[in-house]
Amino acid sequence: MGYDNNKGYARKYREKAHEETEYIFRKALPEHGLNVREEQLRLSHEMLDALWGNQIALCDAGVGIGKTYAYLAACVMRQKYREGRGNAEAKPVPCQPAVISTSSIALQEAILREYIPFLSKILLEEKIIHTPLKAVVRKGKEHFVCDIRLKQRLAAVQDKRKNEGQKKALFSLITCYDMDQVKGLSGFDRRLVCVPRFCPKDCEGREGCRYQRHLDPAKNIGIHFQICNHNYLLADASHRAKGYRPLLSDYQILVADEAHKLPEAVGQMCGKRLCYDDVLELCYFLEREHQKMRAGRIKAMLKTLFEITAQENPFEYGQKTAFRQTETGRNMLKESAALLFGTASRCGRGIPKWIRNRLEETGKILCFFQPVTDQRYILYLEQDKEQYPVFCAVSREVPAYLYGMLWEKGFPAIITSGTLRAGNGFLHTRQMLGLSGKKRGKQAPVQEYAAESPFAYRKNCLLYLPKDYKKIRHGSEKEAVQIAKQIRQLVYSAHGHTMVLFTSYSLMGNVCRVLRGSLPFPMVEVWRHAQEEIMHFKEYGNAVLFAAGSCWEGVDFPGDMVSSLIIVRLPFAVPDPVREAEKEQYESLGEYIEAVAVPDMQKKLRQGFGRAIRTETDTCVVSILDHRAAKGGRYHEKVLQALPACGMAESLGDVEAFIRSRKNVEYYM
Incomplete structure (x- = not known):
């Protein structure tokens, strides 16, 4: 009888939780200025069901859905009506706060200072909760x-x-x-x-x-949400696995926002990196311990090592390159590692233990790049802002690590992002996050949900795929001239107000060189001081922004600022050592392209496309200048599959007519 009663109470509380969720999004939030969005409401219900059923919810949320309020409401309702604790006047139970993990500091700050205070105020006024929602940001x-x-x-x-x-x-x-x-x-x-x-x-x-005073609020009873980045979440999981003191308070609900960045965070956590700034920092602390001569020897030898490595491994900023080694480089690696280990040994207790550990860790990283290597790691080089190489070793076991650190524990989770789905499914995301294959251990069941954007793309967005675009050899001067010509025509059609996304800084530089002085609108090129240059673009109002790299996601230009988005090439990942290692897992190149390369391209394309329409009233033309995307091209169907349905155009006349029909006189002033 007791068991049946418990089931009855659980069903009753679940129904109440869904009823209040309905009220929040249909009544409470709209009365405070937010629109009713059916997809947002359905998304919150799906998330709540997953939390209630101890499941993992994979939620792909289109631009403008409002997924943050969706998962905050789901968490509050689950805390309020937790089985055996809820009642009609229940308060959110704060004994085990939910964890919200994100990739960006900007989103963490927005959740802490905007989303949670706004939602808390409304729920208090509506008497849905009786104490304010409290949150704390946890950072390394x-x-x-x-x-x-x-x-x-x-x-x-x-x-x-x-x-x-x-x-x-x-x-x-x-x-x-x-x-x-x-x-x-x-x-x-x-x-x-x-x-x-x-x-x-x-x-x-x-x-x-x-710093110690900063930690005190996180220990207080009454915190409902702990907000952190993915690296901090994984560091906490690692501490728990090793029996160390946890970084986060115990939790039973995990929300991973910007979840497409989780594998990258694992790569950073499990991998090794060494840049020249690491060496300078280490030498600085040695000097402070009165080891100036030893610090000087380390600085001089490792500077030579980095310079030789740069000469032997030329590559473009922002790309990964396989590590190539000559006998000279190999000898420098050995000598540098020996110097680091020898310094740690000779200094002994004359320096703090943590500095000795840093010396030994730096030596071990250099040992990875000698002929005898650990097969668990993929070795490659990147380039820092000073054009020095960065030695990188990334783990081959990212999915297994995520499974063991997070999902095997069996607690409910919401995994969400705007780019979890590739084409029509979540298969690739499951593989990357360690959620594919048969359920093992305590892993919670996985449910999938795709919430489509509420924006009227058919009315407000035009997709331009030029049919007469010819294939030209990559990297040639002729290619840069052809792309520049297309961009110039599109810029004139949109009267500026344009963002051009490249997949290569090299191609971007060549095209910008051709266009300089030929446009009647300001040209802004995003290289290494992205925030400063983006601010200039916003100030101009009708400029042309040329960008690559990180600008494919995370930048926000609502209104008329970006009324023409030009994607120069389909964003297939540039071949690099990590991709090559991943390719080895497949029997053929075709299988790898279908299973990995195309889904990755589709996700990146959706990220880039998302720069176009940022509000319900935005209007924009999105042009893809890649012959493979045009009608009859190899990836035409894959492109359409990745993007929301919108109007189509194959001529510049259609583009100009669309812009004229959607913009008022002030737009051209």
Whole structure:
């Protein structure tokens, strides 16, 4: 009888949770200025069902759905009516706060300072909850200032020549302990003044430490949401697996937003990286321990190593390249590793243990790149902003790691993003996230849901696939001239207001060189100071933005600012060592292209396409200047499959007519 009663109560609370979810999105939120979005409501119901049934929900949410409110409401309802605890006047039970993991700091701040306070205010007014929703952002130590280190750094630069902007940013840390809130701070300064990985127990500044005070709110009873990035979530899981003290309070609900970035975070967690700034930082701390001569030897030898590696491995910024080694490079690697290990040994207790550990870790990374390598890792090089190589070793076991660290535990989770679905399915996402194959261990069942964007793409968006676009050899001058001609015509058609997305910085540079001086609108090129250049583009209003890399996602240009989006090539991933290793898992190239290359392209294409329409009233032409996307092209159907249904055009006349029909006089002024 007791068991039947419990089932009855659970069913009753579940129904109440769904009823209140319906009320929140149909009545409460619209009364405070938000539109009723049927897909958002259905998405929240799906998420709530997954949490209630201890399932994992894979939720692909189109642009403009409002997925953040959808999962916040689902979490609040599950906390309020948790089985055996809920009743009509129940309060959200805060004993085990939900975790929201994201990729970007911007989204974390928005959830903390905008979404949760707004939702909390409404739910309190409607008496759906009786105490305010509380949240805390949890970030790694590297984001916060160590007051002792800051004092030392300020003394070191006080009377020295230094970039004034960087110096001002550094001194502003006296009053602001969160470095993410300070603009203009150099990467080198960040690394020198951040809280160290291991704080000494006898630290003289521990009592008044701002970082320790920052941690106190997270320990308070009454927190409903812990917000962190994917790396912090995975670090917490690793701590738990090794029996260390957890970084996050215990939780039974996980929300992974921007989940398409999770595999990348695992690669960073499990991999090894060494850049020249790491060496400079290490030498700086050695010098502070009165080891100036040893620091100088390390700095000189490793600078030579990085320079030789750069000469032997030329490649483009933003790309990965296979590590190639000559006898000279191999000898330098051995000598550099030996110097690092030898310095750690000879210094002994004359330097802190954590510096000895850093010396040994740096030596071990260099050992990875000698002939005897660990087959668990894929080795490659990247290029930093100073054009020095970065030594990278990435794990081959990303899906297995995610399964073991997160999903095997069996708790319910919401995994969401705007690009989880490729084509018509989630198969590739399941494989990347470790959710494919038969259910093992305690892994919760997986359910899938795709919420389509509420935007009227058929009315407000035109997809232009030029039919007369000819195939020209990649990298040739003729190709750059042809692309420039197409872009010029489209820019004139849209009267500026254009964003051009490239898959290659090299091609972007060649096209920009052809176009400079030939457009009557400002040209803005996004290279390495992206935020500054994007701000310039916004200020102009009707400029032309040329971008690649990170600008395929995360940038927001609502209104008329981007009324013409040009995608120069289909965003197939550039071949690199990681892709080559992935290719080895498939019997044929065709199977790999179908299973991995095309789904990855479709996801990236959707990300780029998402820059076009950002609100219900935006109108835009999206042009794809790739002959493979045109009607009859090899990937025409795959392109249409990836994008929302919208109007189609094959001529510039149609593009011009669409723009004229959608824009008013002010647009052209």
